[in-house]
Amino acid sequence: MPDVAGLSALEILDSRGRPTVQATMRLASGAVATVSVPSGASTGKAEAHERRDGDPGRYGGLGCRHAVNAIETEIFDAIQGRQLESQHAIDELMIELDGTAEKSRLGANALLAVSLAFARATAAERGVPLYQHFAELAGLDAPAALPRPTVNLFSGGKHAGGQMEIQDVLIVANGASTVDEAMAMTYAVFQAAAALIRQRYGMRLLVADEGGLAPDFSSIDEAFQLAVEAIDVAGFRPGDDVSLCVDVASSHFFAGGRYAIGGESLTPAEMIALVRSWVDRYPLVSVEDGLSEDDWDNWLALRTALDGRALTLGDDFLTTNPSRIERAVAAGAANALLLKVNQIGTLTEAAQALHLARGAEWAVVVSARSGETEDDWLADLATGWRGDALKVGSITRSERLAKWNRLLAIEKETALPLTPWPRRAP
Ligand code: PGA
Ligand code: ZN
Numbered sequence: 001m002p003d004v005a006g007l008s009a010l011e012i013l014d015s016r017g018r019p020t021v022q023a024t025m026r027l028a029s030g031a032v033a034t035v036s037v038p039s040g041a042s043t044g045k046a047e048a049h050e051r052r053d054g055d056p057g058r059y060g061g062l063g064c065r066h067a068v069n070a071i072e073t074e075i076f077d078a079i080q081g082r083q084l085e086s087q088h089a090i091d092e093l094m095i096e097l098d099g100t101a102e103k104s105r106l107g108a109n110a111l112l113a114v115s116l117a118f119a120r121a122t123a124a125e126r127g128v129p130l131y132q133h134f135a136e137l138a139g140l141d142a143p144a145a146l147p148r149p150t151v152n153l154f155s156g157g158k159h160a161g162g163q164m165e166i167q168d169v170l171i172v173a174n175g176a177s178t179v180d181e182a183m184a185m186t187y188a189v190f191q192a193a194a195a196l197i198r199q200r201y202g203m204r205l206l207v208a209d210e211g212g213l214a215p216d217f218s219s220i221d222e223a224f225q226l227a228v229e230a231i232d233v234a235g236f237r238p239g240d241d242v243s244l245c246v247d248v249a250s251s252h253f254f255a256g257g258r259y260a261i262g263g264e265s266l267t268p269a270e271m272i273a274l275v276r277s278w279v280d281r282y283p284l285v286s287v288e289d290g291l292s293e294d295d296w297d298n299w300l301a302l303r304t305a306l307d308g309r310a311l312t313l314g315d316d317f318l319t320t321n322p323s324r325i326e327r328a329v330a331a332g333a334a335n336a337l338l339l340k341v342n343q344i345g346t347l348t349e350a351a352q353a354l355h356l357a358r359g360a361e362w363a364v365v366v367s368a369r370s371g372e373t374e375d376d377w378l379a380d381l382a383t384g385w386r387g388d389a390l391k392v393g394s395i396t397r398s399e400r401l402a403k404w405n406r407l408l409a410i411e412k413e414t415a416l417p418l419t420p421w422p423r424r425a426p
Contacts, residue, residue, distance in 0.1 A: 044316030051107025134384030155212030211394030
């Protein structure tokens, strides 16, 4: 039974140069593990709260010294010397210690760092790969397949210069049969897109927060058209070999019941019609946050409009929050969960979210954040938790590559097949 003998934390910087939290845990057995937690920019309102220092004179108030201090004092005092028989035990203990619904007192960034450090240290103590330990702590069998990469090609919204309202146009190599093949196909499409962008926009390969290309598109259609062209130029068949996904991230341009997009102000019904027209015209297989997190009444109509063609994927809408997922399942409001553990703050609660989604036969896409670190635990989590897909951003920027490279290593170690893209029956 793991027994925590030491716990320290450090304020480090994420891929945007903003502070985040790293924790190092030592078990009495001698096993040691360090983890770093990510941080979003295009956040959902219902997300667990990161604890930030609020001192405007230091990192614009974004410092994490209080969260670091909470780990080293209050959390360590509560867990040291206790026989923690499971991940559930340590997570429940921290949730109770925090005592708030949003984890705002100690901070979700502090809790998640400890939750993950415990998982990694326990895996080391047991001598099992992290993906296998993640599977077991969620009550799952050993993974039978690897998550399929969905890779950011173009960035907009809050992750780029706001040149288009939608946040990501992604590619998924649905024709690939291994991660290795998927990455090579992705590279070919990315390079083709970069060459087209150089010709059309005179822009060299400069990338946005998640490593995507972000030229000055004059319309959203131009971005989709260029993505299809890049797939074609790279020698693949759009839709058969390589398809598209979109993260509309529409909560960020929704106000007063309307969507401000493409110079227009759309009603929810018009927004659904716009999204549907994209799916009709482009090889789109997944639509994330096609409606706002506050537009609950219209998600069923969105899902119905997309059914059988593209996944209706909820990110800000669901925030990996079991009660929001339960409500969405009951309402038929989605059929896929974007799973980000820092939206909820502990592995135990994220596993509950996973089980609710799976119980409803939803697809699950395990996702990084826009503010990431060089840590690679996410690839193990996506594998162990049997994600249909892994969303990490692009294939540039090392905080992204840490995860893709870990997935390549897991593939070599396990020789597992790649999960087929979860197409929905009409
Ligand atoms: P975030 O965005 O990490 O900035 O919140 C990622 C996403 O919307 O998927
Ligand atoms: Zn999103």
